[in-house]
Amino acid sequence: MMTLLQEISFFWEFTPEERKLISENDSFFSTFQPGAFLIRQDATDRALFVLIRGSANVTLNAHPETVLATLEQGAIIGEMSFLSHQPRATNVIAKETVTAFQIDSEAMDQMDPSLQLKIQNQLIKILIDRLEETNGNLMRQKEQNMALVEALRDKFQ
Secondary structure, three states: OHHHHHHOHHHOOOOHHHHHHHHOOHHHEEEEOOOOEEEOOOOOOOOEEEEEEOOEEEEEOOEOOOOOEEEOOOOEEOHHHHHHOOOOOOEEEEOOOEEEEEEOHHHHHHOOHHHHHHHHHHHHHHHHHHHHHHHHHHHHHHHHHHHHHHHHHHHOO
């Protein structure tokens, strides 16, 4: 497990000793067989997952046959519910056998404070990256909308 943790960017800020401590604690790792739910939409659990091995599909209850995304090794799952205490927004279902680092708030509270801080810092970085990506997408959409309005204006004048 130690070797796999070194491959996952979420754990790159951790020292080798910290990765070893995590990898030796079997309670931090869960295995899910194909078709098993890591996360169920609307559930109120608050576990955070990092995919260590395998892949999983994201779906919604309203259209369970439609795969919104496929998550691969290194994907962070459940961070919004972990941080905000809100119900799960989607389903995450193992596409193949999945091994995941899994931690809930109770396990987090029992961790060494330096490990807690590193996990929190990684989550902050992830959320900042996603916010920047969303802002970039919004700006591109705004530019496209403005170009479309101009084109329509030119056509109908």
